[in-house]
Amino acid sequence: MSPRWSVATIFAVHGSISGSLAARMPWIADHVGLAGGGVGKLGYALVMPSVGAILTMPFAGRVVHRLGGRRATLLLLTGWALALTLISFMPTLPTLAVAMFLAGAFAGTADMAMNAEGIAVERQLGRSIMSSLHGGWSIGGFLAGGVGWLLAHNDVSGRANFIGATLVAIVVAVWACSYLPSQTPVEDEEEDDGAPRFALPKGPILIIGLVGFAAIFAEAASADWSAVYLVNRLGAGDATGAVAYACFAGAMTLGRLTGDAVVRRWGPVPTVRVAGVLGVLGGVLIVIAGVAGDSLGAKIAAIGGFALVGIGIAVVVPLAFAAAGHSAESTATRAHAIAGVATVSYGAGLAAPGIVGGIANLTSLTVSFAVVTVLILVMTLAAPALRSADIVHSREPESVTA
Secondary structure (H helix, E strand, O other): OOHHHHHHHHHHHHHHHHOOOHHHHHHHHHHHOOOHHHHHHHHHHHHHHHHHHHHHHHHHHHHHHEEEEOOOEHHHHHHHHHHHHHHOOOOOOOHHHHHHHHHHHHHHHHHHHHHHHHHHHHHHHHHOOHHHHHHHHHHHHHHHHHHHHHHHOOOOOOOHHHHHHHHHHHHHHHEEEEOOOOOOOOOOOOOOOOOOOOOOOOHHHHHHHHHHHHHHHHHHHHHHHHHHHHHHHHHHHHHHHHHHHHHHHHHHHHHHHHHHHHHHHHHHHHHHHHHHHHHHHHHHHHHHHHHHHHHHHHHHHHHHHHHHHHHHHHHHHHHHHHHHHOOOHHHHHHHHHHHHHHHHHHHHHHHHHHHHHHHHHOOOOHHHHHHHHHHHHHHHHHHHHHHHHOEEEEEEEEOOOO
């Protein structure tokens, strides 16, 4: 298997673990005694993966630097898979919160390691692949979520589901990681002096991170609130609300799977500009629909708007990681740069649902999505910050070694 497909498989494995977890949340709530009226308390545990990821991602570059990309990716991905099974054995809300924190720590650091590997392979190939890699993550999550739904429908316990998913993920990860390019870990402390133990973004990396922040804020807001917007603001039924989310998620996945071809043809900056304009147009349609009321036309406009937002932000986060990685001067600093961008960007995923809800409580969801639209506009105007993601024109391809 080529390094290109090896790293794509690793992204899909990571996504499959997330999909397995998401699909069986109702079982987890029931298992810890939060079914029915107490299910709202599950939110305390659900915030812990984001907290764990954000607190540990700044250290991911150090781990990759010390162990080498291939070993670090396998180790962290295995930890993420094992954490899935650990969650199924937690009997109470506090213990579940601890397990979710550990899961987030492994998921976030594994995310950094595999993105660093993806950028290394992209540099070797001399063409853009990051967007499709993130699309592969979405496919892995979708397939695992479907398996989870099927098992739940047939009354298979979440624990059995998670144990099976863990075993499959580890086996596939071991196989896929064996085809990653070989890198020598740092063993000499004198050679290690240039690698910071804790990486936070600054300078150009911070600007790239803020572009990613805007994109992930729009993603999290749309994912968590699109269905609510249709139902509560526009008077749609639950099924129509689900259609809004499906159109958003489907458009974003399609955008990521096709984004590399567009980036290769146009380059990252024009791609983000055009995509951003579509995203802004989508945001405007959502806001107009909220003002127009509960007519059929408003519902159609809002659904179309969420689809355009999905297309508009699809390639931005992969390109932000690519820009950070390609701006680094060496393999040793690449994972640090990616971790710095991710620490800022993924903070949006933690903050967005609460901020959108807070603005809605003070004003309305329409105003909340007006703010989201402004962030997409800022993202579009800041597209030149991603210029270093232009792997095709910025450097010659490097040789690929398995």
